[in-house]
Amino acid sequence: MARRDGTTEDVNEGSPNGSPTQSEGSPDEQPSPEALLAEERDRYLRLAAEFDNLRKRTEREMTEFKRRAADDVLLALLEVVDNLDRALETSVNCTDQDLLDGLTAVRAQMGTILGREGLEPIDALDRPFDPYEMEAVMRMPSDDVAEGSVCRELLRGYRGRGYVLRPSKVIVSTGPGEPDVDDVEDVTERK
């Protein structure tokens, strides 16, 4: 079916400024010089105000930009930190103590660098789920963790510098009970 976009205007019935302002004054009437001047002055003032607002906003944006300039690099760096953490976690049975010590030292160094940048890890485990700092990936029952709290952390989040750089990815407890199969499927298919 063909539909004219114009038909949408019937939805607009009753709105006072629904159509362009062509009806203002008949074309024969010449506006007085005073009126023209007032109009021009109004235009000028509005433009000047808009410019001033733009200037203020640009200043604000520059501050914000400076603050956030390192975000991309830090986010990429966090991936390396994650992998160092994983390396240490999976190396509990590693017999090469030298390698393990070295790895631990490198991880500690990373921690120092992140700390210097004002970043700190978000404590998620066993805490009430907070959407401002965490992202829920799924729910599952837990005998140890209260309903609505985090029973597993899939990815550590980081905050600092006045905002959350990366939210934690967590599993939220539904309290004690049998695993819910439906919920598990939720992980991959939920928009």
Place this chain on the structure above:
Amino acid sequence: MKEKIIGIDLGTTNSCMAVMEGGKPVVIPNAEGDRTTPSVVGFTKEGDRLVGQVAKRQAVSNPERTIGSVKRQMGTDWKVNVDGKDFKAPEISAMVLQKMKADAEKYLGHEIEKAVITVPAYFNDNQRQATKDAGKIAGFEVMRIINEPTASSLAYGLDREEGEKILIFDLGGGTFDVSILEVGDGVFEVLGTDGDTALGGDDWDERVMDWMAKGFKKDQGVDLSKDLTAMQRLKEAAEKAKIELSGLPSTNINLPYITADQTGPKHLDMTLTRAKFEELTRDLMDRVKGPIKSSLKLAKVDPKEIAKVILVGGSTRMPAVHDFVKDFFGKEPYQNINPDECVAIGAAIQGGVLSGDIEGGSIVLLDVTPLSLGVETLGGIATNIVDRNTTIPVKRTQIFSTAADMQTSVEIHVVQGERDMAVDNISLGRFHLVGIPPAPRGVPQVEVAFDIDANGIVNVSAKDLGTGKEQKITITATSNLTKEEIEQKVKDAERYAEEDERKRDIAETRNKAEQTAFQYRKILDDVRDKIAADKVATVEAAIKEVEDAVEKDDYELMKTKLDELNKVFSEVSQEMYANVAQQQAQEAGGPEVGASGDGNDGDQGGSTSAADAVDADYTILEDEE
């Protein structure tokens, strides 16, 4: 100028807003700094309302009290009950709009009352009314509801076409829409629409994820699909890979420590080529064909009749989409406007038309200088005063000086273009400022002003700040170049950039050599009695060699000799300062212009910086004589 009208693309998964500013549409970021806002609303158990990214983050943990994709329910009897209170679809949509309104007001620094909101072309009157109601509940006066494909066409400025048929290909995160419009008299008529409400970019991600999991199982024998952490990492890596493949022919997916078994940790390291990616998702691309064909049939339009194809939605960034359109319609699609923002931008433009911001004459349409304007300075260098693309009207001034002692007139040669040397640019005119009182070079101050009015007429004036004497020229014929000619000039400048830089380098080296030789000779005269005679001779010889090099016009020689002179002079001056009392040194330095004054400040390499200082302080005009 009337009150601002904001344009809102109220999407199924994400929403976006834009507004006209200074005659141009600008996307407004939300409070979190993102240019799109998830169309998700959540209610916490404490009774708080969450909207956007925060609501999306808690959706999985709070599915009963989280509402997404409410757009699909607009105009129906759908209701959601939260804590004993019923909410209809427009009320939920209004919560998204309310957040956007608040964020926009914070961003713009003033209240926003009016909005243009977009809807899919297939929305019926009920659905449109529901959308309008949502706007009203959010506190907006909804000036107009327009079709999303119409907004996209407006964003591309296609409302001025006559009788053209346009196809809008909108592939978002979760839905695919095709619309065919015909434009005439500034009105867009929808000839046909179709789509697939369950096809979007997420499907492409899933294919990559499956491929990764299968490949890993084949290589390492470990099934990752049972490992939640691993699957989460795969999902993110899949989307990242997809996005990277839009710009690169292949991407590396590296996920160390993805899992571990008895043998130890396992790492995932795979390379996905664009060809492989397209092979994995071929059937998904095939699925877009159906709706396209049926919409063409519905509109009774042959693919050949489609004059323009517009790509909207983030997933159209995939090269396969572009290739498909080129293949199917035999023409390049329009995709230079950010496909995530295109609809909101079009809505803002409609808002601008309604408020009189556009075409109502309220906004002064500002022009720009197509090419840089400047003057020729010593050595034939083109010194820009007004850079290309500067918005006019504009006034810019710069102070110049003389190149020779006792010079009483300067020539102002006005040139236009992007090349480094004046001779390669367009000469717009020249004039002389005479009657400058005789003074050592570099002392007179000549202020050159370029004043370009709104019509592009350039007034160039030169004023001797000492006497107040002024000369000017008016150039009216700066803009009779065609767009192609201007583009050619800009391209030329890029092409000859290296060559031009060398020429400029030569000219600048020559200027520097001349100036340095001159300055040092002058300093030497003043301090002659404080330095051993053999040293004076050494410096004089070095100066002479620089002057000879200039005479021979030998660039390399000038550079070498200049370096040598600087070295010799620096040694001498150090020795001088070591030997001579502080007071005497100041006497020697006092009356000098710039150069020796600087020499006093720096203990080492003082003479080098002296030469630099002269260079920076004065851009010296070509000597007229």
